[in-house]
Amino acid sequence: MNNLRKYADKPVIGRLVKQIMNFVVSRKANQISQHFSEYLHPIVAFSNEFKSESFKIRHNVYCEELKFEDLKENSQETDDFDLHSTHCLIKHIPTGAYAGTVRIVRTNSAEQLLPIEKYCISSIDEKSVHPSDFPREQICEISRLAIPAQFRKRATDKFSGSATGAINEHVYSERELRCFPFIAVGLYLSAASITLHHGIQHCFVMMEPRLARSLRFVGIPFQQVGPVVEYHGQRAPYYISRKLLMEGLSPGFKKMLQNIEKRVALQFKQKNN
Template identity: 60%
Template sequence: MKKLRKLANKPIIGPWVKKAMDYAVNREVKTVAKHFSNYLTPIEALSNDCRDQAFHIRHDVYCKELKFEEENKDKMESDFFDTYSTHCLIQHLPTSNFAGTVRVVRPQKAGEIIPIQKYCLNSISPGKINPNDYQPHEICEISRLAVPSEFRKRQTDKFKGAATGVINQEVYSENELRCFPFIAVGLYLSAASIVIENGIKHTFVMMEPRLARSMRFVGIQFEQIGPTVDYHGKRAPYYINPSLLMQNLTPGFQLMLQGIRKSLNHSVKTQQK
């Protein structure tokens, strides 16, 4: 799909060829969106059990694997921002295993802030949009996105034959594996659904620039509002709002967002680009 888009953007390609290329790209995106809905579903973590599942995934990713935080005996990673956050999980339907989690930190009153205000406010460039310029209920931050290693297509599995590229088809079929690279997209769209549903005006996120580039490919256009800094690796501050999201989101992923909103029991309105 990436090769098709690059080829379509070359000036030597005629407009009719570019149109055909764009059609092929969009058709593939719609296919992936269909695979996503067939095998995966978003869940808003409304119960303590669901939130604990999110904290367990975060412990595996942020503590055991990435070593960003210390491991603990409860095997759950959480902080005080979780007390006023909405948490989402993506569940793998055939196994009921959870394939990822993300949270939307949602301040509601004075004294409640988002992580970027506490840890990375100086990374926002002068003159750029700043969370300090708004009321707490007007802002949010998407953070703690985590996908377990078993759901990452290019992650080495721990079974015989993995070193030679064998897919563990005893657990996941080839068709199911096609949608796993889009789990991160599904998590961001789940977070977007929460933002839209609650009328939150301004969304901030600290992320790796390469992840931002990946999201841009599907039309999730985060605006970089500061330079890359060393914060749990190379990360930069980004901004987005519902209007920017819907202006740039490709048709296939607009369809995916609609499906996610329905799964989360959020109101769905027809959006026009």
């Protein structure tokens, strides 16, 4: 791929090289979508049982491993934002273990703040996109993404490893490895599916710039809307809209999103029946 890129700006063969590069990326994305569906399953945590599993993962990562939060007697990491959030898990189908969690914090009033508004509002550039630019019911925040250590490459990995989903290659099969580096992507696409279901148009998140670059590479074009600050590590505020997401995703990852959307929509339907 790197050898192809150096020819991409030559007029005669540039278009052909770019087509080949796009084909390779799209093919890889299709493979990842297939592997994700085979080994991983998104679960919207409607029940207290599933919420408890999500809170346990968060406690394991945020309290025990990273020590961002104090240890809790019940080994569940929770806060006030959970009361107006939708939680999502990723289940590893072969083992039944949970490979990660994320939450979508919603708001219906000015008093019901998003975490970024309560703790990091000063980090958002006033000239950039701001939560106050939109109706409250149209905004959300993706937060508390966490992936257990057994699904990461090294147990000693810090937050970057937790966020990106590198895993223990000595435990899982070679074929499964093609999927697991995208656990974080799967969590973000699962969160996107839930926001689309709720009709939310605008999303904010505090994340590491390195993770944002990785997500942008696969077509999730989070836009940085403020400087890097110290908030559980070096983080910056990011924004993405429904329009930016749908325009940015490659065909392969759009297929992955569609597959996840179907699974998420079915769970909402079952809940409402």
